[in-house]
Amino acid sequence: MAGSAGGVHPGQVIQGRPPPGNDGGMAAPPADPAAVLRSRNYLGLLLVAAILGVPVSAAAYGFLALDTYLEQEIFTHLPRGLGYAAAPLWWPLPVLVIGGVLTALAIRWLPGEGGHSPAGGFKMHGAPPAAHLPGIFLAALATLSFGAVLGPEMPLIALGGGLAALGLRLSRRDPPDQARAVVGAAGSFAAISTLLGSPLLGAFLLMEASGLGGPALVLVLMPGLLSAGIGSLIFTGLDSLTGLGTFSLAIPGLPPFSHPSAAEFGYALVIGAAAAVLGPGLGWLGRRIGALARPRVMVVLPGAGLVVAGLAVAYGYATGKPVSDVLFSGQASLGPFITHSAKYAAWAVLLLLACKGLAFAVSLGSFRGGPVFPAMFLGAAGGMAMSHLPGLPVVAGVAMGIGAMSTVMLTLPLTSVLLATLLLFSSGLTLMPLVIVAVVTAYVTSARLAPRPAPTGEPAGDAGALPVAGDR
Secondary structure (H helix, E strand, O other), rough: OOOOOOOOHHHHHHOOOOOOEEEEOEEEEOOHHHHHHOOOOHHHHHHHHHHHHHHHHHHHHHHHHHHHHHHHHHHHHHHHHHOOOOOHHHHHHHHHHHHHHHHHHHHHHOOOOOOOOHHOOOOOOOOOHHHHHHHHHHHHHHHHHHHOOOOOOHHHHHHHHHHHHHHHHHOOOOHHHHHHHHHHHHHHOOOOOOOOOOHEEEEHHOOOOOOOOHHHHHHHHHHHHHHHHHHHHHHHHHHHHHHHOOOOOOOOOOOOOOOOOHHHHHHHHHHHHHHHHHHHHHHHHHHHHHHHHOHHHHHHHHHHHHHHHHHHHHHHHHOOHHHHHHOOOOOOOOHHHHOOHHHHHHHHHHHHHHHHHHHHHHHHHHHOOOOOHHHHHHHHHHHHOOOOOOOHHHHHHHHHHHHHHHHHHHOOOHHHHHHHHHHHHHHHHHHHHHHHHHHHHHHHHHHHHHOOOOOOOOOOOOOOOOOHHHOO
16 A cells, blocks of 8 residues: 555554655654545555455354354254254263364364464454464354354454455455555454444454554554444344344343442452452463363364363253353353342352353363353353342442453453443443452452563563564
8 A cells, every 4th residue: 555645654654663764764754643544545444444344244243143053953953853852961062072073173174273272362363364264264163153161252353354354365466464454453343343242342352452552543443443333234234134133242131230339349359359360270271271282182172072061061960050051152141141140049150150160261272262251251150159248239249250350361451341331231330430440459469460471581572563463
């Protein structure tokens, strides 16, 4: 996209480096972001992001619809076809083993190893090459549809970014690297536009995960917000045409919350500190399992599926509750779980927290998916368990638990505050002070408890460069 206003390419500003000058090789001063916003090439970049947002968001909708369809076929229709009135309690055992085999095959034999492992944390890795997309798609589908405890957000981010970058490459022969990076990021925005209930929340998640900041923020954020808004419209339109739903997280029908009390602020400190211990512990276990699985995926992943299924069966046998409480990401079951909290005894919630937490850690280190929804579900379960103590309403405990657990698993405190408050509708603003206290406590405590990194003696790198271009 050379030839923009003043001869400046938007990517040069996005990356935080001054463009080359014409005076004997001396670098010119950094470009004015406002001038880039007014340039013809930047308007063209917005147009490309808007156009590509339509097919990318439609593809993301199709992926989520296919995942839901396969889940129902595997866990509902197939048992009935075999003569069972409902899926027997042992049903997840063979299903998760098969899911582990299929995921391992995608990781082992397809380019890209099925995408990045979630055991490394929630990170932006840039748009993957087109050759990696089939492996990411199949590994994620085998993970999600067969019941592993991971969410769809990381595969959707990768698929959306890869599809948008591929579309840009097909539209012109040799797009600049920075244009490809920005359009790829816009495709990721479009792919998860309504997954968290709001295109603004999805955009904020990617913005904070990317580490964007400074004057370059608006240059990258504008194409992403545009794609997210278009993606939201596509999801809504496809829902009206197909009736399959928007696949958007929403928790309506919660009891009202009037105002925080001193006791609830005390609980916020306790919940934040508890999340700072539990979350990193699960992450550590996931990384250990990941190190074990990496060289022997064909053996470890079926075994991991068996462990996840065994935890779900043990929970269902002990409580009489559905095994789906433990299986899957928790995206679909989070709302009903919270609204029917009165039907769960305290010991059942604690058992669910233990079984789903271990299943989440095993899935983190072996399968392919994202940590957002399992972290939210575990936080909600922890807050619900705490609500059996005097002076803590369920909705307050759930909000603080979601915020605290999200921030230690994602290391994104601002997004975690928004997650907990925006998802709780009218009570969210009233609950925000409690959520902030829980999130800050969890974030600071986990940072204090984390081991100090070993000094490398190497420079930290260019502080001005922003990681929006991905891991190249």
